[in-house]
Amino acid sequence: MNSKLASRSIIVITLLFLIGPFGIIILAGLSAGDFMTFPPDGISLKWYAKVFEVKSFRASFALSMFLAIGGTIAALLLGIPAAYAISRYKIPFAETIKTIVAAPIIVPGIIVGLALLRYLVVPLNFTVTIALFLAHTALVLPYAVRVVSSSLNNLRSDMEEAAVLLGCSRVGAFIRVVLPNIRSGVLAAFILGFVTSFNQVPVSLFLSGPGVRTLPIDMLSYMEMTYDPSVAALSALLAFLSVAIVFIAEKFLGFSRYV
Amino acid sequence: MSNSILSLKKLNLAYNKTVVVPDLDLDVREGELIALLGPSGCGKTTTMRAIAGLMAPHSGTIHIDGKDVTRMPANKRGIGLVFQSYALFPHLNAFENVAFGLRLKKLAETEIKSKVEHGLQTVGLAHLATRKPAEMSGGQQQRLSLARSLVMEPKILLLDEPLSNLDARLRLDMRTELQRVQRETGVTMVFVTHDQSEALALADRIVLMKDGLIEQIGTPSELYNRPRTKFAADFFGFENIFKISGNALVGDAGSLQVSYQVDAEYLAWRPSAVTVGNGSYNGKIVGVAFAGEHIEYVLETLLGQITASSPAAERKFKVGETIKFDLPLASGFALYP
Numbered sequence A: 001m002n003s004k005l006a007s008r009s010i011i012v013i014t015l016l017f018l019i020g021p022f023g024i025i026i027l028a029g030l031s032a033g034d035f036m037t038f039p040p041d042g043i044s045l046k047w048y049a050k051v052f053e054v055k056s057f058r059a060s061f062a063l064s065m066f067l068a069i070g071g072t073i074a075a076l077l078l079g080i081p082a083a084y085a086i087s088r089y090k091i092p093f094a095e096t097i098k099t100i101v102a103a104p105i106i107v108p109g110i111i112v113g114l115a116l117l118r119y120l121v122v123p124l125n126f127t128v129t130i131a132l133f134l135a136h137t138a139l140v141l142p143y144a145v146r147v148v149s150s151s152l153n154n155l156r157s158d159m160e161e162a163a164v165l166l167g168c169s170r171v172g173a174f175i176r177v178v179l180p181n182i183r184s185g186v187l188a189a190f191i192l193g194f195v196t197s198f199n200q201v202p203v204s205l206f207l208s209g210p211g212v213r214t215l216p217i218d219m220l221s222y223m224e225m226t227y228d229p230s231v232a233a234l235s236a237l238l239a240f241l242s243v244a245i246v247f248i249a250e251k252f253l254g255f256s257r258y259v
Numbered sequence B: 001m002s003n004s005i006l007s008l009k010k011l012n013l014a015y016n017k018t019v020v021v022p023d024l025d026l027d028v029r030e031g032e033l034i035a036l037l038g039p040s041g042c043g044k045t046t047t048m049r050a051i052a053g054l055m056a057p058h059s060g061t062i063h064i065d066g067k068d069v070t071r072m073p074a075n076k077r078g079i080g081l082v083f084q085s086y087a088l089f090p091h092l093n094a095f096e097n098v099a100f101g102l103r104l105k106k107l108a109e110t111e112i113k114s115k116v117e118h119g120l121q122t123v124g125l126a127h128l129a130t131r132k133p134a135e136m137s138g139g140q141q142q143r144l145s146l147a148r149s150l151v152m153e154p155k156i157l158l159l160d161e162p163l164s165n166l167d168a169r170l171r172l173d174m175r176t177e178l179q180r181v182q183r184e185t186g187v188t189m190v191f192v193t194h195d196q197s198e199a200l201a202l203a204d205r206i207v208l209m210k211d212g213l214i215e216q217i218g219t220p221s222e223l224y225n226r227p228r229t230k231f232a233a234d235f236f237g238f239e240n241i242f243k244i245s246g247n248a249l250v251g252d253a254g255s256l257q258v259s260y261q262v263d264a265e266y267l268a269w270r271p272s273a274v275t276v277g278n279g280s281y282n283g284k285i286v287g288v289a290f291a292g293e294h295i296e297y298v299l300e301t302l303l304g305q306i307t308a309s310s311p312a313a314e315r316k317f318k319v320g321e322t323i324k325f326d327l328p329l330a331s332g333f334a335l336y337p
């Protein structure tokens, strides 16, 4: 009985620790006052409404969405064939390739950002948007390769041969037989990539330029100027968005199997 | 052979540097039913994969209908293969699995439907058309895989242990079914099996393989009645094979003086050819197994273990009894080097 109580309280404390900040943010955004405080100064929805009126938030939200969706799709377009080649063919240095592909998540984001800025953006004169797009694609690529690899490894390769013997080309077999069977892995990689890209700060920090910022960076600079609860409201909204995405993914794909 | 539909010449098959099949020659005539028989790991699947075009031979050639297809891609050869592992498409139901190849041929939907239904009927799966492979038993998956290849009406159908996962009754049914399909369509079939009785029952000719080499090719009765080597004899039920040295038989455990002298290398007896209950030698029964119409005994003798069988109606012996037995020359089969 006692140990049951102990384990229960550990669970409660853990949840409190994980969800607590989330609750604080939600409540702070509901404040009726002009500053971010906790507990909030009365209750109102005005800061939640204000989020939608700040112009730079709208622009940076659009940019972040574009990077998260476009970058992840680009990473999947590169990552799925790479994962397929690594798992199906005897490629020399396959392990090395895997490590190199994983580099952007192993190397600290600050360094990746600085390196991209110094050697890609400055000398090649890339626009900020293109640089951000390339950086986000590279950051998501490791996840794409990993997650897709693991679902490919669970897939027997003989069915591709069966498809070929029934008249498919190799590419046809990939499209008709492999893709449908790793579909949930690809969607899981997409969601993971989306969330990773959307929440990315250090790399974007270096690459963001005047007027072109991702949402997290924009929130940071907004906070430097104005310490009102709208940032808390926006954070809460974003958290809800993430939860909704993961919830839908879990519901339809059994997302947790892949992560 | 000019009228052979499939002809393998000096085929050498290897995985990286490991040679599995060193030098294989084989001619299959149109409409023939060939059994590829051999112990596990002897290269049967490897040979099938090479014929189908899933692996390139290291050297040697493959001809189909007189045409060199050694370098032809697998999807152009018109060969069907029923995989040992079934290789069904998990995301498609039974109907769609069977329809897969027909759809690629761009047949009309009504034609596809009737062919698939007929195919499923043939293997007794018509009632499971909407099931996914994961929701089927091993035997049902095996039959589905068979149907998927059959509906394509290939010139040559390769079957890698197509009946291994079926129960005794279903296996007999499917054997009959295979023979019927073969008669009706005239398709040339090469099927792999471990099971000598299956090879004997189904095949026009049996190819017995050992370590990637052909040990003997012949009709079932040739292989059953006149195995040429010790290995072949062993495979076809001569369970007691002894080397001859002067007028002694030599087994694993020792030798036994006999009253006859032959200039063969080995003498072999099927269990039923061993006399039990009388004879000039003694053996101790260490195993008794009831096998329906007859009883099998394992005897511990000077030669080592001997397997004998006698009709179940005859006098029975018990484990631990010492009995008389004989290995008569008349019922023995001589093997020459």
Ligand SMILES: Nc1ncnc2c1ncn2[C@@H]1O[C@H](COP(=O)(O)OP(=O)(O)OP(=O)(O)O)[C@@H](O)[C@H]1O
Pocket (backbone or CB within 6 Å): B015, B018, B020, B038, B039, B040, B041, B042, B043, B044, B045, B046, B047, B084, B194
């Ligand atoms: N992909 C592979 N890489 C390396 N060696 C292999 C590979 N596949 C098979 N082998 C080896 O080749 C030999 C022949 O294998 P194969 O699968 O052709 O045997 P088989 O006669 O079909 O056996 P079974 O009756 O058990 O299916 C075996 O010794 C096996 O270990």
Ligand SMILES: [Mg+2]
Pocket (backbone or CB within 6 Å): B044, B045, B046, B084, B160
């Ligand atoms: Mg095999």
